[in-house]
Amino acid sequence: MTTAAASPAAETPPAARPAGAGFGLYLHWPFCLAKCPYCDFNSHVRDAIDQARWRRALLAELDHYAAGIADGPEERTLTSVFFGGGTPSLMDPETVAALIDRTKRSWRCAADLEITLEANPTSVEAGRFAELAAAGVNRVSLGVQALDDAALAVLGRRHSAAEARAALDIARRHFARWSFDLIYARPGQSRATWRAELDRALAEGAAHLSLYQLTIEPDTAFHGAWRRGELVPASDGTAAALYELTQDRLVAVGLPAYEISNHARPGQECRHNLNYWRYGDYLGVGPGAHGRLTAAGANGGTVKLATRQHRAPEAWLAAVERTGHATRTREPLAPEARLAELMMMGLRLDEGVSRTAFRRETGEEPECALDMERLRPFIDGGLLVLDAAGLRTTAAGRSRLDGLLARIL
Numbered sequence: 001m002t003t004a005a006a007s008p009a010a011e012t013p014p015a016a017r018p019a020g021a022g023f024g025l026y027l028h029w030p031f032c033l034a035k036c037p038y039c040d041f042n043s044h045v046r047d048a049i050d051q052a053r054w055r056r057a058l059l060a061e062l063d064h065y066a067a068g069i070a071d072g073p074e075e076r077t078l079t080s081v082f083f084g085g086g087t088p089s090l091m092d093p094e095t096v097a098a099l100i101d102r103t104k105r106s107w108r109c110a111a112d113l114e115i116t117l118e119a120n121p122t123s124v125e126a127g128r129f130a131e132l133a134a135a136g137v138n139r140v141s142l143g144v145q146a147l148d149d150a151a152l153a154v155l156g157r158r159h160s161a162a163e164a165r166a167a168l169d170i171a172r173r174h175f176a177r178w179s180f181d182l183i184y185a186r187p188g189q190s191r192a193t194w195r196a197e198l199d200r201a202l203a204e205g206a207a208h209l210s211l212y213q214l215t216i217e218p219d220t221a222f223h224g225a226w227r228r229g230e231l232v233p234a235s236d237g238t239a240a241a242l243y244e245l246t247q248d249r250l251v252a253v254g255l256p257a258y259e260i261s262n263h264a265r266p267g268q269e270c271r272h273n274l275n276y277w278r279y280g281d282y283l284g285v286g287p288g289a290h291g292r293l294t295a296a297g298a299n300g301g302t303v304k305l306a307t308r309q310h311r312a313p314e315a316w317l318a319a320v321e322r323t324g325h326a327t328r329t330r331e332p333l334a335p336e337a338r339l340a341e342l343m344m345m346g347l348r349l350d351e352g353v354s355r356t357a358f359r360r361e362t363g364e365e366p367e368c369a370l371d372m373e374r375l376r377p378f379i380d381g382g383l384l385v386l387d388a389a390g391l392r393t394t395a396a397g398r399s400r401l402d403g404l405l406a407r408i409l
């Protein structure tokens, strides 16, 4: 998704936004009505789901983490909750309400706690938005994917563009903050068709948009079709041109990219995802969820614990019912892995990795933590900037981040 050519977007440091890392909670709902052919997320189709049983299990795992964190090195204030999937808009609103309620009882929460839920834009799910808002959700992220019926059919989606627009109308009525996702660089897409679709998307007036280049992931139906020659993805050149067009168009309308694929009006960034990219701490509850938690280490330092829950829904459920949680791994990251993650996350952001984050995660300034000989050619070549604020990519660097990271880490 990051191989596109440089955009002429400004290289000045990004506009100020609330600084610092937060503390987030991710809750994973692993079920969908159908498996989309491009998707490799931990999402599964089941004939029947015992919602009450899943509610009990998710609450139990939440309680498990709440008990563990109480012993943590510092008092924490929760800044965001994110219901991701799968399709969390298929959860019983009662389950969502119970999880939010338990979360608020378990942690001190920021006054402006952001509670996002990912939703599919079908009429059934949009019909639940009022109840989800009443449950405490204050931000939705809708997987619109395309505003073109033929493209939606290719993507295997179960909604039309008109249905997606209707869902956006309902979202607007119930949530103060809403965003939607589109996938571009689809087979056969040209600059002209993407530009027209992007304009239709911008006309919806969202303050946040996630615009992803289609990736052909291993073990998906699209991967099989691609191998058989039945699906021809956009060429690298077309994908790069569409990326550039996207950056230019969104900067022009006041929705610059704050992360490679995420655009927002200043102040409307997704705080939960911003915290990931800033390498802040977060808990992961539910099948396959990951977490990162800072704990006291040796000699006054800290360690970063990486947690991962059982991935398969039934294995997760069985483990939680047996032991109260389904933690598969919980281990400290080696210092090199911690530095690599800090860079892989932070260099996706326009603001980059701050000096504060370098000191927090490595105990050192970037000049000491990093191999400056390796970095120097990319600084001189205009792909990276290292200054008083920290280390960041330029627009040109961000557009080829995968290759850049491979060479500097």
Ligand SMILES: C[S@@+](CC[C@H](N)C(=O)[O-])C[C@H]1O[C@@H](n2cnc3c(N)ncnc32)[C@H](O)[C@@H]1O
Pocket: 032, 038, 039, 040, 041, 084, 085, 086, 087, 088, 118, 119, 120, 121, 142, 143, 144, 145, 181, 182, 183, 212, 213, 214, 215, 216, 217
């Ligand atoms: C967890 S998924 C989807 C959430 C929700 N179930 C839905 O489909 O709307 C989050 C987003 O990742 C994006 N995505 C998933 N697979 C992708 C792929 N192979 N290439 C590009 N974007 C992808 C989609 O835009 C999707 O909305």
Ligand code: SF4
Pocket: 031, 032, 033, 034, 035, 036, 039, 040, 041, 043, 085, 086, 087, 120, 143
């Ligand atoms: S894209 Fe969304 S609805 Fe489709 S399979 Fe993935 S998680 Fe489920």
